[in-house]
Amino acid sequence: MEKWQVYMKIKQLKEQGFKIRRIARKLGISRNTVYKYLKKSPEEMAAWAASTKTRTKKLDAYEMVIHTWLSEHPDASSAQIHDWLLEDYPKFKVGASTVRSYVKELREKYAIPKETHQRAYQAIPDPPMGKQAQVDFGKTNQRTPQGKYIKLYFISFVLSHSRYKYVEWLDRPFTTKDVIRMHEHAFAYFGGMPDELVFDQDALLMVSENAGDLILTEAFQAYREARKLKVHFCRKADPESKGRIENVVGYVKGNFAKHRIFQSIDVWNENCKSWLERTGNRKVHNTTKKRPVEVFALEKQHLKPVIKEFTISNVNSSITRTVRKDNTIVYQSNRYSVPLGTYQKDKNVYIEITADNRLIIRNQSDGPIIANHLITFERGKLIQDRQHTRDRNKGITAYIATVSSYFTDEETAMSFLEEIHSRYPRYIRDQLGIVLKVSKAAAQADRDEALGECVKRGIYSATEYSDVLAFIQRQQQQGESKHVDEEIKALHDIDSSLLDTQPETRELARYLDVLKGATV
Structure with missing residues (x-):
């Protein structure tokens, strides 16, 4: 619709007393657009509408490129066109809505309708009376008297021949036990059972399609065997294979639930049953041109009788x-x-x-x-x-406690290892692994002394602790004092005594003796 036509429609509806929200909803535009148009006089609106037809648009520079893409790929979406522009033109900065409007205009200008590949459908005769019922679920958001919204869930049944329906609601998600109970209610409402039930692949009923060997949930499998039901599950993403119940779900949402205020689930179900009797099953069906309630009077005689009541107290509701x-x-x-x-x-x-x-x-x-x-x-x-998340500190704490148990003074060892943790948080497991490995191989006295020396000299590194421990062990092997008298330096420090080291000198006569008989 052109801008001037929209403007005139808004003016007419406003004069008729429509509110801004109603006008916007009726014309399919935003309320801001309604406000903007109402502020303009007819002269201002005419001038503005004319200017929009002549002014240059941001995407005019890309018109031929887009036209080429649309000609080659008539089924391309505006979102794809937008992505291709971003790919080919890195500096392209135009919003998706602008591209969508421009693509729509080009399709109209160059007569390039969007191609759609539709599935070919074939009309199928109605199954015999009592042969089949289709089942499906739905949900709606309903307003409460307090102005809040609540989510409601329903299950619907329809006899495929007569289009006779049954619907039941819950104010919470269904369990398998609920589904079984409502099957029983539907059979009681129909006065019998059909030969076959058609379902979607719902997790309440089926675990896996298993290449045709259906695996049902434990509870529904038990119910199916008890009632000797023949069930058929449609393939995934194929709602058209059970079109009758899909229409019922939409009918329930659009005719019964839409704009209805929710009071309580019991009142809601009572009102739904009244609606079924008054409208859902009494109104002439658009396809069969018959009233479902009248056709059902004949189909009811072909349903299998429900001989004994099924108890669901022992059925797992999981x-x-x-x-x-x-x-x-x-x-x-x-x-x-x-x-x-x-x-x-x-x-x-x-x-x-x-x-x-x-x-x-x-x-x-x-x-x-x-x-x-x-x-x-x-x-x-x-x-x-929170109890299901990994406590990452708990494992490290336990590891530190394990390593510290190899020292006599566990409290000092714990503080030493915690300091290493603070300095090497990313590599703490590696650090603890080194300390544990070398400590296990050393004598108790040696590792205690190495720990004391590290704490005394502020050395907090697993590799340096390993070097200190190795030095102490070498001193032990050489039979020297167990206590370290000389200063132990960390690897990153320079021992100043090395700077005073002088090479050993020998007399020249020794080298001459070695070289006797040598020829040049």
């Missing part, structure tokens, strides 16, 4: 999750930590969601709790228990 290498699991697009060392290849843990929105994690379905987190409703977050 959901499995795979432990990642960083000792976290993923739930609702967030990462939750587990204790270090939990990870093993193909390791699964069991999670359970409590009524107060806490995530319980266990190694076994009925085992002790290894993690307990408060569930966040944001996305991409890392929720980490």
Whole structure:
């Protein structure tokens, strides 16, 4: 829509009493744009609109380049065009939204519609009565009377032939136990069971597709066997294969839940059942041109009877999750930590969601709790228990305590090693390793004396401690006094006595005797 047309629409809606927010929503523009247009008189708006058509645009210099790309690749997106410009022109500094608008204008100017590769669909006849039901999950954000928002979750069922529906809600994420219970409610609502149930690959129901040999969760597998259900799981990223239930999910969100105020979960479910009876199952279906409730009256006779009640008290309500290498699991697009060392290849843990929105994690379905987190409703977050993080100082402290135990005066040794730690924090393990290695090979008295000399002379290095200890051991081997009388210098110091050292001299006659008989 041209700027002048938008301006006139805004003026008309404003005169009709529409608020700024409504005008913006109705025209698909921002409120700032509405305010800006309302401040302009018709003359100012006409002049401004005309100037926008004649003024030079930032991307005009790249018009032919972009036109070439669009001609060669009609399916290229504006984001790709933006990236190619950044790649070919390092000094290019234009925002993505500007590129998007410019690409749109060029497509219209040069008649280059964006190509899309759509999947070819084929109409499939409705399955026989009682043959199939499709199942899927959904969630919405609903406003409360206090003006806050709460996230609600629902499961929906639809009989594929009659389009007869059932929906049930929770104010927390589902567990497998919840799903089983709601299957029972749906069968009771339908008055029987279909021959086949069609699902998405949901973690509540299936662990792995396993190349066709489906591996279901323990609880749902037990339920499937008890009810003798025939189940079919759609392939990943293929919602079209269960289009009937996808339409139901959208219908529930757009017709029942949209703009509805949430009071309590019980009232919400009661209102949803009333909606099903009043609208969801009574309104003429757009495809079949029949009322689902009327077709269901015939299909109900073809459903398998539910003979005995299924007890779910002994069904495990846990959901499995795979432990990642960083000792976290993923739930609702967030990462939750587990204790270090939990990870093993193909390791699964069991999670359970409590009524107060806490995530319980266990190694076994009925085992002790290894993690307990408060569930966040944001996305991409890392929720980490401090007890699950590595205490990097704890290992060093224990190492220092181990090395100091090789000395008689452990307190002095501890202080000596702590000083080395402060000077060589990045290499402390290497430093401690050297001290431990040479101390183990030395006598108790020798390592104690070496420690004392290092502390006395302010030497805080594992390699220099090793040199001091080696010097003491050499003195012992030479039978000299065990106590060090001469000053011991660190490696980085210069011994001034070396500067006074004179070479040994001999008489010339000795060299002549050696050279007797030699020829030149």
